[in-house]
Amino acid sequence: MANEGHLALLKKGARKWNAWRREHRPKGRRVTPDLYGADLAGRKLDGYDFYGANLGKADLTCASAQRARFDKAFLEDANLFSAVLTESVFWRAAMAGADLRRATLTKARLPAVDLTGSNLGEADLRDAHLPKATLRCANLWHTDLSGSHLRQATLQGANLVFCNLNDSDLSGSYIYGISAWNVSVQGAKQTDLVITRRTQPIITVDNLEVAQFIYLLLDNKRVRDVIDTVTSKVVLILGRFSPDRKVVLDQLKLKLRLLGYSPVLFDFEGPESRDITETVSILAHLSRFVIADITDARSIPQELAAIVPTLPSVPVQPIIQVGASEYGMFEHFKRYSWVLPIFQYEDSPQLMADIEAVIIRPAEELAIRQRLRS
16 A cells, blocks of 8 residues: 555645655665555646656546656556646656556657556557557557657557557567557558567568568468469459349359359449449459450449459450340450450350360460469
8 A cells, every 4th residue: 555654745746745756866865655556546746756656556547647757667557547647757667557548648758668568548649759668468449649759669469450650650669469450650650660579580571551461471371371372263253243144153153163263253233332443453453364244244344444454464354145245345455465355155054164165274374474474
């Protein structure tokens, strides 16, 4: 429990508290304030000198401690929920397990602070200084760290979901094991981010958003196998999902699956809330080749216009049912060497019977040639 004498002195105000601290600081006569577990909720502590103080498990909920000194203070498991700590100094403070949710730490100075396992959810750390800070397994969910300095900070295992890191400096930070979904990093410095454990050879990247992906590639054979499968087995099927056309596309998908491919059937009749052109372009980039049924084409002209001119490494095999006419603008795509001649089919059984010889084999041979040229 807190020292009653120290607690009573604290209540007399910053001037008397700081004067007492100065009296006991020189010539080795330093007295360590013992405020362990103290109830300081809602108190005004602006400008207080808590250098080296024991504030472990203290309750500072909604307290105001602006421009206060917490150098080398012990604040482990302290409750600082919604505390206002603007421009305060926490140099080498021990704050593991502290609750700093919704706390205000704008322009605070926290070099080499230990915030292991702390909860900084929705906290405001704009323009804060945290060089060499330890934020291992800390919760930074929706935390605003815009303009902050996190050079050589340890963020191992930290939760950065929805974290705002715009214009921050993350240079040389350790980011192994982070969760970085929906993190904002516009204007952030991200050079030399270390993605390996400290016991492993150092590997660095310069982009927080791709760091997890790069590490998975290096550390997980299954992920590498998935990528190999995607780039060698995915076939994108484009067509119209009217009832009669969907029967043909579904059979085409089943046949490709039986032949060892991973067919991706894109439904143009789906929700319009997504950017269809962008989605199709992404899927095409991941595909071995594309099969486009231009029978009764509706959305296909727009989608082919988005992928054909920019993807020479991905062959496109157009197909059309006998009796149907190709749409007028399709003539434009025939000048691209990676667009194969249109294959005409009578019905689904004939298409399934000829698919290996007249669709897959030509598409595979062209895919190999195109990749060798690129």
